[in-house]
Amino acid sequence: MxxxxxxxxxxxxxxxxxxxxxxTEAASALVELQSLKAQVAELEARVARHADDxxxxxxRGASSTAVWLANQTRTTRxxxxxxxxxxxxxxxxxxxxxxxxxGVIGRDQARVIxxxxxxxxxxxxxxxxxxxxxxxxxxxAEHDAKALDRLGRRLWExxxxxxxxxxxxxxxxRQEAEALRSMYLxxxxxxxGSTCGSFKMPQLGGAALRKILAAVMAAKHQxxxxxxxxxxxxxxxxxxxxxxxxxxxxxxxxPKNKLPKLGGLNATLLVTISEESLMGRLxxxxxxxxxxxxxxxxxxxxxxxxxxxxxxxxxxxxxxLDLGREQRxxxxxxxxxxTLRQHGQCATxxxxxxxxxxxxxxxxxxxxxRTDLANAIGLCHWHHMRAxxxxxxxxxGPKGSVSFHxxx
Numbered sequence: 001m002x003x004x005x006x007x008x009x010x011x012x013x014x015x016x017x018x019x020x021x022x023x024t025e026a027a028s029a030l031v032e033l034q035s036l037k038a039q040v041a042e043l044e045a046r047v048a049r050h051a052d053d054x055x056x057x058x059x060r061g062a063s064s065t066a067v068w069l070a071n072q073t074r075t076t077r078x079x080x081x082x083x084x085x086x087x088x089x090x091x092x093x094x095x096x097x098x099x100x101x102x103g104v105i106g107r108d109q110a111r112v113i114x115x116x117x118x119x120x121x122x123x124x125x126x127x128x129x130x131x132x133x134x135x136x137x138x139x140x141a142e143h144d145a146k147a148l149d150r151l152g153r154r155l156w157e158x159x160x161x162x163x164x165x166x167x168x169x170x171x172x173x174r175q176e177a178e179a180l181r182s183m184y185l186x187x188x189x190x191x192x193g194s195t196c197g198s199f200k201m202p203q204l205g206g207a208a209l210r211k212i213l214a215a216v217m218a219a220k221h222q223x224x225x226x227x228x229x230x231x232x233x234x235x236x237x238x239x240x241x242x243x244x245x246x247x248x249x250x251x252x253x254x255p256k257n258k259l260p261k262l263g264g265l266n267a268t269l270l271v272t273i274s275e276e277s278l279m280g281r282l283x284x285x286x287x288x289x290x291x292x293x294x295x296x297x298x299x300x301x302x303x304x305x306x307x308x309x310x311x312x313x314x315x316x317x318x319x320x321l322d323l324g325r326e327q328r329x330x331x332x333x334x335x336x337x338x339t340l341r342q343h344g345q346c347a348t349x350x351x352x353x354x355x356x357x358x359x360x361x362x363x364x365x366x367x368x369x370r371t372d373l374a375n376a377i378g379l380c381h382w383h384h385m386r387a388x389x390x391x392x393x394x395x396x397g398p399k400g401s402v403s404f405h406x407x408x
Contacts (some may be wrong), residue, residue: 041100
């Protein structure tokens, strides 16, 4: 059979070296391979439709051909069902099927074309459907599947130019209503210190989220919050990792006074920690949040200094010694005074960072330090991290500056 011959030809070049290909040859091969993928996708879908018509797999107890295909090829059921569906849709739209079989369009483009043509109302004539399909096929020569999907909303300009705007508005309203009904957010712990999640929201919310994350990742924001010289990271790290870091920073820095109340209290994390751990005399695993999750004592001490948590300090008998209040955080007026006193510069000797200074307790709040100007200095993000790093010691100079040294 032709498929067996094609498979043999591919096997024969499985170990063919590609290092000798020129740039032009490699570019040409990649384009040809994309076309070949489209041709294989069409043939696969066509055979899958035929197999479904023949009820392949039912003699082995499978509930459908798609389920049988998933089990035989170790693909997901959703992927197998999509292959069978594509075969049926292509059979109903021969122009798109021929374009995919010729490798002129890709599988994703074909699915977009089929979906938009099938959304046309029942009163659309056969001639109008063919015209719409041909129009999208022409657009596919210049646009990828994502852009083609956007252009599909304007399909009525081909069929009914005068009513195109009203039709597009109708489509948008229907999509927006469905998006509101189908929203969800799933969050779960992976058991290794990370929290994972997935969500679905209306497009408007997604656009707002992307803009907010872009603002958090901006070089100006990074320089202001983490010190000069860190903003360049935002320019080169804009992928999923950078967006994840920006999302985490957004959650940790979200103003607590903007949050709704939960049970009469602000939605603020409670951290239960022993006095020994909070004062740094004992490194104790298992500092407990009110959600039941655990964090390290080192992270709890850092949060107690700079974040909006509410520490619940226990003595050796697990009795509450102190229920911390947010007055441990320096006020805006105090932060301004610290900045003026230090001429806007980090208090660390030799550090010239002048933006995004963090107010730090010289005598730690967790050890009884007061939240006042006499017990405060301004540190850049980098040196504030060192101040809470047990691997470093901090010494104060006669003029109020500080220096750090690695502990032995």
